[in-house]
Structure formats: structure tokens, C-alpha cells
Amino acid sequence: QQQVKQSPQSLIVQKGGISIINCAYENTAFDYFPWYQQFPGKGPALLIAIRPDVSEKKEGRFTISFNKSAKQFSLHIMDSQPGDSATYFCAANLPTGANNLFFGTGTRLTVIP
Amino acid sequence: GAGVSQSPSNKVTEKGKDVELRCDPISGHTALYWYRQSLGQGLEFLIYFQGNSAPDKSGLPSDRFSAERTGGSVSTLTIQRTQQEDSAVYLCASSFTRRAAYNEQFFGPGTRLTVL
Numbered sequence: 001q002q003q004v005k006q007s008p009q010s011l012i013v014q015k016g017g018i019s020i021i022n023c024a025y026e027n028t029a030f031d032y033f034p035w036y037q038q039f040p041g042k043g044p045a046l047l048i049a050i051r052p053d054v055s056e057k058k059e060g061r062f063t064i065s066f067n068k069s070a071k072q073f074s075l076h077i078m079d080s081q082p083g084d085s086a087t088y089f090c091a092a093n094l095p096t097g098a099n100n101l102f103f104g105t106g107t108r109l110t111v112i113p
Numbered sequence: 114g115a116g117v118s119q120s121p122s123n124k125v126t127e128k129g130k131d132v133e134l135r136c137d138p139i140s141g142h143t144a145l146y147w148y149r150q151s152l153g154q155g156l157e158f159l160i161y162f163q164g165n166s167a168p169d170k171s172g173l174p175s176d177r178f179s180a181e182r183t184g185g186s187v188s189t190l191t192i193q194r195t196q197q198e199d200s201a202v203y204l205c206a207s208s209f210t211r212r213a214a215y216n217e218q219f220f221g222p223g224t225r226l227t228v229l
Contacts, residue, residue, distance in 0.1 A: 045219075
């Protein structure tokens with residue numbers, strides 16, 4: 001059972017446009033929601049993360065929007081650039097237990113010039 | 114400081130052969146994870162090590178897969194009698210574990226396994 005559902009599977013955006021990736025979850029015990037960015041041939045790396053007590057977090061052109069009541073969160077990339085082309089994974093963290101980070105299935109973003 | 118390293122970076126093997134994939138985690142990280150990423154797919158959890166505790170093997174897809182972690186540091190993922198469906202990128206990650214907190218996972222570059 002997929003703990004975190006991510007969409008779309010792939011996304012093509014024009015340079016300068018806004019890229020939006022959505023994730024949803026069911027387990028209200030999740031307490032931290034990171035996004036990982038993976039470039040071809042590399043391992044994923046932490047991009048930005050949010051806690052459920054805030055509705056938005058912005059770092060540069062990257063913003064996470066969090067809707068606790070809907071159990072949804074999304075990544076917005078403003079002024080998308082070709083260098084943003086990568087695969088993006090959302091994830092959700094449980095505060096207890098051993099292996100406690102659950103990943104979405106990933107979104108392959110392509111930003112065309 | 115060095116990040117997570119994995120070797121080899123690429124491995125091509127024949128069906129039926131055994132392979133060993135190595136992961137060197139970040140020094141001081143007590144948790145180590147193995148994931149599998151098939152072409153264009155997400156991250157499939159395989160196995161998790163935490164200190165000296167028994168590993169969480171719940172993600173291993175078959176008994177052909179096994180892993181060990183020696184001395185709480187280096188880990189080896191072994192796939193016996195490889196099959197073509199084992200072809201994927203195998204990613205290792207490590208984290209510094211704190212209780213009841215978010216523990217960022219740091220990933221290695223992966224080993225691309227191709228089974229002919």
C-alpha cells in the first residue's frame with residue numbers, strides 16, 4: 001500500500017513557467033514532509049521540507065504548500081529553469097518506528113527552453 | 114567531508130550469477146538503507162539497518178536478496194542467481210538517527226546493475 005501518493009508521473013513545463021507537483025497522504029501521524037530532488041545519474045538529495053504546523057514554506061524559487069485538513073501538500077517551482085529538470089520525490093516521516101520515511105513514486109520534470 | 118559512496122558505479126552480469134554491491138555510509142551515521150529504483154520508477158525500500166539492532170528486511174523482494182552491515186559501517190547487498198528483472202539502480206542512504214525526529218537521509222550515487 002502506497003503511503004504517499006504523488007502526481008503527476010511526468011511534467012513538461014516551459015522555461016519561466018510554474019511547475020506544480022502534488023502529494024497526498026492518509027496517516028495523520030506523519031510529522032515532517034520533505035521533498036527530494038534527483039538528477040540523472042545521482043542519488044536523491046533533500047531539497048526543501050515542511051512541518052504540518054505551517055501552511056507554506058518558501059526557499060528561493062521553491063515553495064511547499066501544505067493543507068493539513070485535506071492531507072495534501074505540493075511543491076511549486078516558480079520561474080522554472082532547464083536546470084530544474086530532474087525527478088522529484090515527496091516523502092512523509094513518522095516520528096516513531098524504525099524505517100519511518102515513506103516516499104512518493106516520483107515526478108519526472110522536464111523544463112524546455 | 115565525504116558523502117555516501119557506492120561501488121561499483123556500474124555492474125553488468127549474466128543471468129544466474131551472484132553480485133555484491135557495496136555501500137560506505139557517512140561516518141557517524143547509525144542508520145543505513147538500501148533502495149531499488151527501476152527505470153523511471155520510484156524508490157523501492159529493500160532493507161534498513163539501525164546500529165546493532167536486527168535489520169528491517171521487510172522490503173527484500175525474494176530470498177535471493179540479502180544484506181549485511183559489518184562493524185556498524187560498510188554494508189554489502191548481495192543478489193544471488195540474478196534475474197533480468199533485477200536490473201535497476203541500487204541506492205544506499207545513511208542518516209544520523211535521533212529519536213522522535215526527522216532524520217535526513219543522504220543518498221549515494223547508486224550502482225546501476227544490468228543483468229543480461
